[in-house]
Amino acid sequence: MRREGGAAGGPQGLGQEPLRTEFEFELPRGFVDEAGTVHRNGAMRLATARDELLPLRDIRVRENPAYLSVVLLGRVITRLGTLPSVHDGTVENMFASDLAFLQDFYRQINAEGHTRAAVACPHCEESFEVELAGSRLGES
Numbered sequence: 001m002r003r004e005g006g007a008a009g010g011p012q013g014l015g016q017e018p019l020r021t022e023f024e025f026e027l028p029r030g031f032v033d034e035a036g037t038v039h040r041n042g043a044m045r046l047a048t049a050r051d052e053l054l055p056l057r058d059i060r061v062r063e064n065p066a067y068l069s070v071v072l073l074g075r076v077i078t079r080l081g082t083l084p085s086v087h088d089g090t091v092e093n094m095f096a097s098d099l100a101f102l103q104d105f106y107r108q109i110n111a112e113g114h115t116r117a118a119v120a121c122p123h124c125e126e127s128f129e130v131e132l133a134g135s136r137l138g139e140s
Contacts, residue, residue: 021046022078023109027098031080031090039081044073044102047110051075073102 022045030040055061055071074088083090091099120127 023105025102025105027094028101029095029098031083031094031098033083037081039083042080042086043078044076044105044109045078047072047076047106069099069103069106073099073106076106077102 022043024041024043027040027042030038032038051072055068055075058067058071060067061071070091071088073091074086077086077091080086080090091102094102119129
């Protein structure tokens, strides 16, 4: 997973982890391109306000609000396998299970922030972190 620093690569505060803006994923099925190659591994960046506002102007979204997630995901997926670029047309041609996975992944990294929680063992009282969200659709 890639981590990126602050503005212009400037120094981070002492003891602070750099802001993570890109998150790797693996699609449950994978996107099949025109040559038949399956692409499963990719990365998604955090969305900006602009990413969420611009699709609202898209005529396809105005005619069918369900298309919003397709346009939005096409903007924030930065890499998928060896594809030279990812756009809404790519997302349009994904399997429904992969689309559902990406919609959930988008919500996890943008709305809910991290998916880790601090917990303590009820027996030994040792503190540790657990991952609340699975890395694949249906895991938890």
